[in-house]
Amino acid sequence: TLYNTHAHTTRLYNYPGKINPAILLNAYLNILEDSDNNLWIPSGDNGLDYYNYNLGVNYHLNQIKPLAQSLGVIGCVFEDNNHKIWIGTNHGIFTIAARPKKFNVYHHDDSDKNSIRNNFVFSFYRDSRNVLYVGSKGVDIANDNLTKFSPLSLHETRKANKRIGSVWQIFEDNKNVIWFATINGLVSYNPDTKKTRWYVYNPRDSTSLSA
Numbered sequence: 001t002l003y004n005t006h007a008h009t010t011r012l013y014n015y016p017g018k019i020n021p022a023i024l025l026n027a028y029l030n031i032l033e034d035s036d037n038n039l040w041i042p043s044g045d046n047g048l049d050y051y052n053y054n055l056g057v058n059y060h061l062n063q064i065k066p067l068a069q070s071l072g073v074i075g076c077v078f079e080d081n082n083h084k085i086w087i088g089t090n091h092g093i094f095t096i097a098a099r100p101k102k103f104n105v106y107h108h109d110d111s112d113k114n115s116i117r118n119n120f121v122f123s124f125y126r127d128s129r130n131v132l133y134v135g136s137k138g139v140d141i142a143n144d145n146l147t148k149f150s151p152l153s154l155h156e157t158r159k160a161n162k163r164i165g166s167v168w169q170i171f172e173d174n175k176n177v178i179w180f181a182t183i184n185g186l187v188s189y190n191p192d193t194k195k196t197r198w199y200v201y202n203p204r205d206s207t208s209l210s211a
Contacts, residue, residue: 030076030123035083042074048087069094069105078124080132080144088121093134093146106146114148116140125170127178129191135167139180154180154187154196185209 032040039051047062048071062071069091076088087094092107093116109115116136123135133152134140140149154164165183172178180187185200186209202208 032077032079032085034079034085040077040085042077042087045073047071048074048077073120075120075122076124080126081130082144086124088124088134088136090120092116092119093121095146104146114150116142116149117151120166122166122168123170125172125178127172127191128176131191133170133178135170135180137166138164139167139170152189154189156196156198 030042034040037053039049039053041049041051043049047060050059050061051057052059071087071089071091071094073090074087075090078086078088080086083098085096085098087096092105095104095106096102106116108117108119116134117138117140118136121134121136123133125133125135127133132142132144134142134149139152139154141152142149163184164180164187167180167182169181170178171181176191178189178191180189185198187199188197189195199209201210
């Protein structure tokens with residue numbers, strides 16, 4: 001549903017197919033308004049909606065025709081400093097450059113240590129120091145042209161650590177600590193000290209996470 005705060009009008013967009021609720025919930029948490037005020041709306045395993053605000057027109061995208069490849073399941077959308085749109089999917093990362101129009105895709109490659117660690121990408125985040133984090137089945141730090149993805153270790157010292165698993169959301173607090181919301185708990189990472197701390201649910205500890 002789109003609500004125009006100036007005209008006080010509402011417009012509803014429906015998709016008639018079946019949608020995986022868990023995937024859809026995470027996708028809709030990642031709606032992007034780009035620098036031209038257009039909306040990019042991931043709809044999980046049903047493609048990507050692009051709403052052109054000036055024209056009032058909605059476009060649905062489920063494949064990148066120049067690459068002859070389906071987008072698959074979409075987890076997140078991000079705009080970089082060069083106004084390129086990044087689309088995190090279960091087929092890797094697709095990028096769309098507007099001027100000139102150019103499409104690229106980036107996959108995990110077992111033979112390339114600089115490739116992304118996993119093809120299912122759930123989150124992107126650029127922190128206040130211009131560091132770009134990519135959340136998949138773990139976390140990578142990427143350079144802007146996506147030629148190098150460096151794995152970030154999130155192991156807490158002298159403690160048994162769970163596998164980080166899927167990284168749904170990434171956030172930086174006012175102390176410049178980076179937080180990762182994962183399928184196995186909440187993880188904090190201090191870029192200055194390189195220290196990591198895990199927060200997980202413990203039924204015997206009333207001060208632990210609630211779930």
